[in-house]
Amino acid sequence: MSNAAPATEGPDRSDGPLHVAIIMDGNGRWAAARGLPRAEGHRRGVEALRRVVRAASELGILHLTIFSFSAENWSRPASEIGDLFGLLRRFIRNDLATLHRDGVRVRVIGERAGLEPDICALLNEAEELTRANTRLNLIVAFNYGSRQEIANAAQRLAREVAEGRRDPSSIDADALGQYLDAPDIPDPDLIIRTSGEQRLSNFLMWQAAYSELVFVPIHWPDFDKAALEGAIAEYARRERRFGGLAAKTGS
Ligand code: IPE
Ligand code: IPE
Numbered sequence: 001m002s003n004a005a006p007a008t009e010g011p012d013r014s015d016g017p018l019h020v021a022i023i024m025d026g027n028g029r030w031a032a033a034r035g036l037p038r039a040e041g042h043r044r045g046v047e048a049l050r051r052v053v054r055a056a057s058e059l060g061i062l063h064l065t066i067f068s069f070s071a072e073n074w075s076r077p078a079s080e081i082g083d084l085f086g087l088l089r090r091f092i093r094n095d096l097a098t099l100h101r102d103g104v105r106v107r108v109i110g111e112r113a114g115l116e117p118d119i120c121a122l123l124n125e126a127e128e129l130t131r132a133n134t135r136l137n138l139i140v141a142f143n144y145g146s147r148q149e150i151a152n153a154a155q156r157l158a159r160e161v162a163e164g165r166r167d168p169s170s171i172d173a174d175a176l177g178q179y180l181d182a183p184d185i186p187d188p189d190l191i192i193r194t195s196g197e198q199r200l201s202n203f204l205m206w207q208a209a210y211s212e213l214v215f216v217p218i219h220w221p222d223f224d225k226a227a228l229e230g231a232i233a234e235y236a237r238r239e240r241r242f243g244g245l246a247a248k249t250g251s
């Protein structure tokens with residue numbers, strides 16, 4: 001299996017991470033360091049996102065999850081929230097056709113209820129248009145929080161029990177995992193966080209159980225294909241054991 005040729009033309013993906021998730025952090029600090037408004041950092045962050053989606057495809061990544069707005073980001077000033085939502089609107093309006101042409105399937109995870117109707121419509125349009133694409137899954141975590149995602153799954157299981165449709169003893173990790181927002185997407189192999197912060201900030205905490213974490217010091221607007229390759233090279237040096245023993249021990 002590990003030496004199998006890829007099903008389609010493209011790079012050899014036998015050793016690389018199939019699912020990379022990125023906490024795109026540091027837009028504000030990037031801007032502050034240049035005497036620019038935070039909004040400019042976010043705008044340049046979208047340019048970095050375009051580069052990285054293209055690079056991910058070229059590097060044979062099959063699933064790319066990006067953290068674009070957290071459930072806790074509502075605590076920012078309204079003007080900044082407006083800037084971030086404006087950028088999401090523009091990103092989908094301007095880039096959806098290109099993403100579709102390039103075989104990218106867009107998925108959105110996070111809480112949709114409470115978002116403005118035009119944003120919901122754009123997210124639905126992106127998902128619908130690209131539904132049959134298979135080159136790269138771009139999973140956009142928008143208004144996303146891992147604790148909220150797990151609590152929602154628990155609520156659905158509890159409802160099934162209350163309605164007599166489920167035995168409590170059938171609730172295990174697999175059952176809960178099936179009620180998370182994208183149950184068909186495998187757990188991330190590699191989680192990258194830019195800007196030097198070393199925390200998950202409520203991102204994919206269930207799915208990250210055995211992910212390799214790579215923290216890079218550069219701010220998100222400066223992230224590019226070379227930085228992604230650097231993080232993947234670091235991933236390749238790690239030994240994943242999943243609780244077992246090292247693959248090749250001397251004794
Ligand atoms: C990441 O950059 C973008 C979002 C969280 C939406 P930040 O806005 O968090 O930038 P810093 O961390 O303040 O530099
Ligand atoms: C995480 O970054 C959220 C996103 C990248 C969308 P934050 O900047 O919000 O995280 P904290 O507050 O530094 O932990």
Ligand code: MG
Nearest residue numbers: 025026027028
């Ligand atoms: Mg931040």
